[in-house]
Amino acid sequence: MINFGIDLGTTNSAIARFDKGQVSIFRNPLGQKDTLPSVVAFRKDRLLVGEKAREYLLRAPHQVAAGFKRKMGTDETYYFEGADLVKTPVELSAYVLKELKNFVHTGERVEAAVITIPASFDTVQSNATREAGHLAGFEEVVLLQEPIAASLAYANKDEADSFEEGQWLVYDLGGGTFDVALVHIRDGEMRVLDHEGDNFLGGMDLDRKVVEEIIVPYLEAAGHFHSLLKEMKSASGRYNALYHKLLHLAEEAKIQLSVAEETEIEFETPDDRGEPVEVLMSLKRSELEVLLEPMLEKTLDMMRSIMQRNALKAEDLKFVLMVGGSTYIPYIREQVARRLGIGVNTQVDPTTAVAVGAAFYAGTKARKHKSGSKTANTASQAAPPLKVKTAYQKASQEEKEYFTAIFEGDLSQLYYRITRHDGGFDTGLKALPEQIQEYLPLLKDEYNLFTLHILDAENNPLELDLPEIGIAQGRYSVVGQPLPHDICIEIDDVENQQTGLEVVFEKNSVLPLKRTLTKQITRTIAKGSDDYVVIHVLEGPGHALPAANQPIGFIQISGKELERDLVKGSDVEIVLEMSESRDLKITAYLLMTDQEFADVFTPSKRYTSRQRLIGSLTAMLHTIREEIYEAEMQGNYEAAQKMVDLEYELLELLDKSEQMAEDDVTDEKYQIEDRKRKIAQLVDAQTRDKHIIKVKNKYFQAKRNVEYVLAQYDATEADQQAFREILAQEKLYLASNSSLKIQAVIDRLNELNVRVVWRSPKYLVELFTDLAQGRRGRFMRPEDAAALINTGWKAIEDRNFDQLRICINQLWHLLPPQAREEQQKFSGGTGIG
Template sequence: MSEMINYGIDLGTTNSLISKFNAGKVEVFKNPRGHKEGLPSVVGFRQDKILVGDKAREYSNKDPKNVISRFKRKMGTTETYRIDTINSSKSPEELSSLVLKELKGFIHSGETIDSAVITIPASFDTIQSNATKEAGNLAGFDNVILLQEPIAASLSYANKDNSNELKNSQWIVYDLGGGTFDVALVKIIEGELTIVDHEGDNFFGGTDLDALIVEHIVVPQLESKGTFANLLNEMKSSTGRYEKEWYRFLNAAEDAKIELSSDKSTEIEYVLDDDNGNEVEGIITFTRSDFEKLIKDKVTETTQMLKKILTRQSIQPQDLKFVLMVGGSTFIPFIRQHVEEVMGIPINTDIDPTNAITVGAAFFAGSKKKETVTKKTIDNKSNIKVRAIYERNSQDSEEMFSAKIEGDIAGMTYRIISADGAFDSGSKELKTRIHEDLPLREGEYNLFEFNILNSLGNQVHHAQEQVQIAQGKYSVAGQMLPEDLCLVKDDLILKDTKLDCIFEQNAVLPSRASQTVEAGKTVLKDSEQDVIRVMVVEGSSDNHYLSNKPIGTLEISGANIKRDLLKGTEIDLTFELSESRDLTISAYLNGTGQEFSQVFNPKKREVSPQTLGTEIIMLEEMIHKEQEEAAENKNYNMEENLGKSLKDVQTLMLDAGEIPEDSVTDEKFQLEDKKRKLAQQVHQLTSSKRVDAAKQDYQELKGSVSKLIQENGNDHEKHQVRQVIGREQVFLMSNNPNTIEAATDELGSIQYKILMRMPNYLVHMFELLVESRVSMNDQIQAKNLIENGIHLIESESWDDLRIVIGRLWDLVPEKEREADGYRLFTGIV
């Protein structure tokens, strides 16, 4: 009988917790040392000993350079932490795995766990999500399922004893933790929780408020008492004279911040030598009011994100039940007060904001079955289809399970067994319709296995092998995708790339999508230089692909294929996205009959302050160019808006210039995020140019295709063209360049197919390529192909001539192809 995962972990920036779901209740485990629920996410190295948690935090007062904290936000980056005492470096994933291993020791039963649900911010991108799974694997978890924190918090609240009033309601989760921020709109529909929309910042949390205290209160005070040439930079640099003080003061600032949640004032003591070697000693006193002034702008940014969600979803604060406050930083009185004032509705603090995430994760884990490595023999060739009907959430003691079975079921049987073994339907004959009354345990997630066996007793694979019914509990309808996932394709008209959205933002996971593309060039068998790239990026489909985050690339070269892949050949792409956002892509090449598949492992994020500065300068130059063009066209509104973006870019440039190349902070990642958003903003501001160009290209192509189709098109092609033209009022009025370009591509594809079967056009193409023979890369091959082409024209062998044209085209140097308007980056159109 299959087991449930049951264990939920909140892997936090500053604190982490572990809990277990058992018999409808959740237990949050306490640290056997000190009997506290939370474990500080801090790792220290003292010679050959590894310290984790409170001991590591205490040791940081003595040796801060060998104690690492706040590493969660660097997960999924190339950053590593140099540990002098072991003469080695550790990645954020390795450090996180040490925290996870320490949490295993909290389990007082001594049970060994190999599976867990680990929470992540809803705004974590795919790279960060994969890094979290990697940390779990390094800690010895064979099976890791990721859960978004706003869902976990909502599960924690909704599954309390007094949760009946939440039926078909909606609320906002305001989650400000130690290092990240999420705000999400959550709905319950028919007993299932789902995130409808969200905003977030992966680089804002309580630790940033600590940094504000150090930068704006502590450092100015120290500079007024001693002689320091560049104190703050010397603190933030890994080779700086005062690097140790940065960590010490951050910890002191965190303690002071916590004190201000209950006290009106606080103190930070300091003792250090200045640049001249003179001891500077004293006490810094500041008030809650001082702190609130310091954090006001940052807190206002969070409520601006909240307002964006309400605007996008066309709802008023009064439509919400409450704002659920989650995360240790929401203990700060000013934050609670500000959110309540902005929203005009009550904030909800009924759950413990420090453990709500792990409690919700355990509820979710109680509904998830462990994945086992060894399975029964499965007949994957089965054509059995099961359509099940049952209530997934119930207040009754039993529920009716019904299913309609399609396919060849002769000799087959079925059996339904509960996960706890209390219910067993026994083996029964499989019919086209079956019904079973399933008994439910009160206040629990009830899981049943629905097994179908063939005449040999082997399990037959089908889509309803697991049946889950929550009795008196809320379950999760599915997690949402924080950003679009897009396919990068070549845009032959604009001589650039364009994005096709595969999965839209807020799509419910898991999900599957299919798309058919065409090879934009001929790929010769055995040629390692000829490559088709199936590239996926994360971010809005309205952006340029360079403004989005790369997820992965499936490369298919000539060395991988059995025969030449001709230009125009259809490629069937299938994308599968798991609940934990593992992306699998399959590409079927119709021309060769081969299929290629790959699970994407996103490249880790790498940011250098120097490279960041260069990219910001390039962005500034691009804005200047766009401004000049807008002025020439008397588009004064665009010129003004670009001017505002330019000011933001110049401010960003100054901030980037102050970051040491060896900075110990994560400021460079924060600024890189800002640069990416500014680049997207500029791209959107100038999108009207693309719209005008796209409309013109469409009208021109429509004219030429309409004439061509009447003279040479078949009935199917004429029908296709009529369908496109019939939709033109919709896509032309949309003012969305991607939508208009997609329609143009449809016409272009029809045009190309017609032209490529017209002898006159083929001969014309061949003659143009013959004229380019001198510049071709392989003269001997070119000579042979041209001689062969002449014979094929004489014998009117047009199919073979098409192949020769494709191979000749691939011998043309890339620069000449670009000069003719072709720049193939991916090789698919």
């Protein structure tokens, strides 16, 4: 088993180990604390991690990095001035993970670990966390969502007699992130049913508010400063070092106010004139609570959203489980209980619960890869005589647990026996079948160890290197991890000259996941050309516009990679697989060229600059103002007012972006970008109705057209059946409120329409007559058209309808483009639809 669990936190990290049903936290050898500050410093050629690095923050903040978890998956870097080094958030996280390895005093090597992530982390951030684990030397990394870990810590705590099954909310407010999850346990199985979260909401934001809204105004009144806050937040600003120092002091004051009503902040700094400004100011808990209120309300809104989505009332929930260092703040505990009407549960240590739960989970996860040295040793040995696969629950509430093992190889004259280590159970010697099935009796509230023995006819054991069977009775495990967001691919919506999204994996689906899609190529790609098709994968609501979602990565296939031309309308088979740790694998197979493209997926990184942010906010403002104008012209003042509210919020975000320094050291630009994306989703949601109404009207028109041609022309029973099959699914299509799904049905109706009428002599004669009499427009080459018309009349006379179809087709292409009403070619997009 993996056994080791790690909470890689924004402000503090911890490591724990599962051993025989129990979990123990490893303490820092220096100071014997349960946690390690997630802080890294370089002092000339020395690397400092943890408490020493945090202490160094006050003396040389430009040599120290903290809070880098919030920038995982971005292109941000940290520059360490004295050492002249540049490090990424992934590299800094790897230093923290390496330092945690030093906590393990048992002498064993930590080669695999379960590392926790916020449930709201997107796939890009998850990939970055896994990368940090591998960089730290872990051969195997399994990611676990923090609310699940916290719930496992609670459900598996030693006071098991007080535990009752049911459902509750996990309120996880840490130093940098917030998660709320709905957790349900029934019949010994734990499931996460739903979640919400914010990757940029935590204790650090409260520290920043204390600095910016209390300390900075105090400083400006006490000394002579110009643009103090901007100079603080700019990496090259005069007071940037002071900013980091004040954040540290604000954090210390916040911690003190968890147990005291008032504290003091003391420091000294020169002002713009070089004159010293001595500060000794008091900070009251009530002042902190005023700053905390907007943050708290955000978290409560997310909790209410989950309850509303799942039709839950306060009495349906047992409690709110409080996790994360920021939940030590009394105001948070009091207000969550009062405003939601649900009691709070503080029975787990908020700072170590996630690491403990991760270790419980690690105790149920078998290793997939063995270390290099062990592999090298076994490689030289002879292959084992049998292949064995075992399956059983590693944690159980039952008195007996089902165990099965499948064997491949020569089983003749072989026997098996399963014994429990305390001597209380023995299957006895049995002939070895291809599959063993046994119910193993468990000692209550104990870690039960069994050994599977494989013996030959002389009762000699075979050397199979079988792991022991370990089952923790009275412990809980989780039934898979839920997917936190929809995973979509971007496809061409040729009808509306844009791209849309198709959901591949839905939010809250249990990982791992796999799906095969067959899509059509929407434009011809010539062999050897620079043109391409792209399979673009995004994360976020499937009903939103692609621009409102987070890109994960893409596969791009260019003409230079093709062995023959890829013709419009040909099929591409796309296989998407997502592991439990949200590692995404994509394979694309082009049926026409018989080519497979695998292991060419290019993962995305989050790139956000101030100028790019300003540009996208300005463009969104333009879109919103167009929607406001259209709504007002139609007299829809309620919709217009909703858009005006979003316009005001966008203007506020734009103002913040314009005031921000280009080298701003905070993560405010990521907070603005996240909010901008959510506003884009709200705009899409509020304007989707009018687009849905339009496409539904098109559907009903297409339906009426088919009803007419089926009644008027020579429809077959197969045509009638095809129409009935479409109508049978009508409610489902329309209820989806997906313009792409409804458009796909419209396309099927139009194809049926054309198939019926194109077969009908009556329709062919009517269409030819229209063309011949000029009702469809003047022909571009009159002489050629006249000859075709004569041929057509003769074909009608001879009842040669195949010839008539040829004449109609050629006449149609002699019409001017505008008369043909051909759909304009959609040359943009992805190339798949």
